[in-house]
Amino acid sequence: MKYLFFSLVLMLSATLLSAQEKIEVTSEPAFDEIGPDVTVAKLRFKLPEKLRNQKLRIELWCPPKQSFISTDFPIVEGTKLIDSTVYTEADNYELDYLYPIRGEYRLKLTSGDYVQEESFSLNENSSEVMNFTILVFILAIFGLISGLVIGKGAYSKAAAQSLEMEG
Secondary structure, three states: OOHHHHHHHHHHHHHHHHHHHOOEEEEEEEEHOOOOOOOOOEEEEEHHHHHOOOEEEEEEEHHHHHHHHOOOOOOHHEEEEEEEEEEEOEEEEEEEEOOOOEEEEEEEEEOEEEEEEEEEOOOOHHHHHHHHHHHHHHHHHHHHHHHHHHHHHHHHHHHHHHHHHHO
16 A cells, blocks of 8 residues: 555656656747748747756657648648757747748657657638638629629520520
């Protein structure tokens, strides 16, 4: 019984210790406010004490290829965008970055035997969504008007042919 209690205390303390030693990843502006290919974001890494004054490898992967709807820049889908090793002298490290497309990005941070993986999502640029909506609306109106004109012409032609047959 006392071994079970000791094991639980050991696991709990290891979990609490690892939570404190995690690199805190933040962005300015926040990830949900970033517009791909529009907003330059400042990516911040707040380092725990044990990872200061060491090499930190930063790897960032673009969202994977989508099977149905591609992005507006499909050549970068699924590629590694950043693979950099930096020396962390202070308790934080900052990186300015312009994300190319929307989707789920993967971030991997490695320092010695420490490995941390994060992921975050970027939404489509709101102006691109609005432009696409306007384009679809204009095409629908154009299609409706074209259909009416062609339909009216076909109706007039059929009416003229029926008059010729009667006369």
